[in-house]
Amino acid sequence: MSPISPVRVWDVPTRLFHWLLFALVCFSWGSAEYGKMDLHRLSGSIVLGLVTFRLIWGFIGSNTARFGGFLRSPAGALAYLRSDSAGPRTPGHNPIGGYSVLAMLLLLMLQIGTGLFSVDIDGLESGPLSFLVSFDQGRTAAAIHSLSFTVLQIVVAIHILAVLFYLVVRKRNLVVPMITGTDRQIDDATGELVPAGWGRLLVAAAIALGLAWWTAKGFAV
Numbered sequence: 001m002s003p004i005s006p007v008r009v010w011d012v013p014t015r016l017f018h019w020l021l022f023a024l025v026c027f028s029w030g031s032a033e034y035g036k037m038d039l040h041r042l043s044g045s046i047v048l049g050l051v052t053f054r055l056i057w058g059f060i061g062s063n064t065a066r067f068g069g070f071l072r073s074p075a076g077a078l079a080y081l082r083s084d085s086a087g088p089r090t091p092g093h094n095p096i097g098g099y100s101v102l103a104m105l106l107l108l109m110l111q112i113g114t115g116l117f118s119v120d121i122d123g124l125e126s127g128p129l130s131f132l133v134s135f136d137q138g139r140t141a142a143a144i145h146s147l148s149f150t151v152l153q154i155v156v157a158i159h160i161l162a163v164l165f166y167l168v169v170r171k172r173n174l175v176v177p178m179i180t181g182t183d184r185q186i187d188d189a190t191g192e193l194v195p196a197g198w199g200r201l202l203v204a205a206a207i208a209l210g211l212a213w214w215t216a217k218g219f220a221v
């Protein structure tokens with residue numbers, strides 16, 4: 001099969017989302033480790049905005065970012081695993097990658113959700129919605145927040161190992177397309193990027209920014 005090149009695969013919003021998410025999850029981790037909780041709540045609020053954006057983009061965004069485009073039934077994903085997954089290289093997430101995207105987004109939602117209600121042991125550092133729960137419930141939220149971060153670290157480690165597997169074993173570099181948006185190693189360009197319009201981007205970005213800002217302000221009205 002002769003490679004068709006280059007093929008547009010990821011739009012700018014999806015790429016920006018990914019690398020900002022990477023930076024801010026690292027920053028959230030570091031700020032919590034060093035006890036910089038003001039910065040932690042701020043970066044957590046931005047992660048909330050990013051994940052909100054990605055969830056909306058999964059429904060109204062470009063074709064390769066849409067959940068409907070890459071989330072297969074479990075049977076479909078198993079069939080992909082059993083088939084020769086080293087087959088033709090096509091644009092977008094493969095069925096297994098699709099599930100890992102879903103797992104990371106769900107874990108991030110749990111991370112953010114529990115962070116909003118968390119209270120630390122002396123009750124001094126708390127999430128902006130912790131006034132809605134008792135101290136014990138806030139401590140339970142903090143325990144889940146800590147546990148879900150451990151699970152997130154494991155899933156992200158698997159994510160990075162999978163990207164390395166593709167690079168070393170399949171000789172396919174997935175990182176460059178996530179940076180440049182184009183892929184020079186595609187065999188079958190069916191499903192090439194069809195960017196969504198500016199209007200949709202503005203709606204998704206406005207909702208995400210508004211929610212991140214409101215969270216960072218402690219949901220003040």
Ligand code: HEM
Pocket residue numbers: 024025028029032033040041042043044045047048108111112113114115116117118119120121125126127128142143145146149
């Ligand atoms: C990707 C997003 C986030 C990550 C990776 C993250 C990570 C962490 C980690 C590693 C800790 C320390 C847990 C421990 O003490 O064992 C922590 C604590 C905490 N986080 Fe987050 N967090 C995130 C989002 C948020 C958000 C959105 C909020 C609220 C706006 C928040 C509020 C808190 C609070 C109040 C604590 C203190 C709880 C305690 O010390 O027991 N976090 N976070």
Ligand code: HEM
Pocket residue numbers: 014017018021022023025026054065092093094097101104105156159160163174175176178
């Ligand atoms: C905190 C760390 C990270 C998180 C939470 C994360 C999360 C994600 C998510 C949610 C996606 C789906 C993108 C979308 O459709 O919106 C994705 C894709 C991707 N990520 Fe990451 N990521 C992380 C770190 C990294 C790192 C360090 C690399 C580079 C080695 C990387 C490389 C990629 C690539 C290449 C894809 C596209 C995979 C494909 O072609 O299907 N990620 N990541």
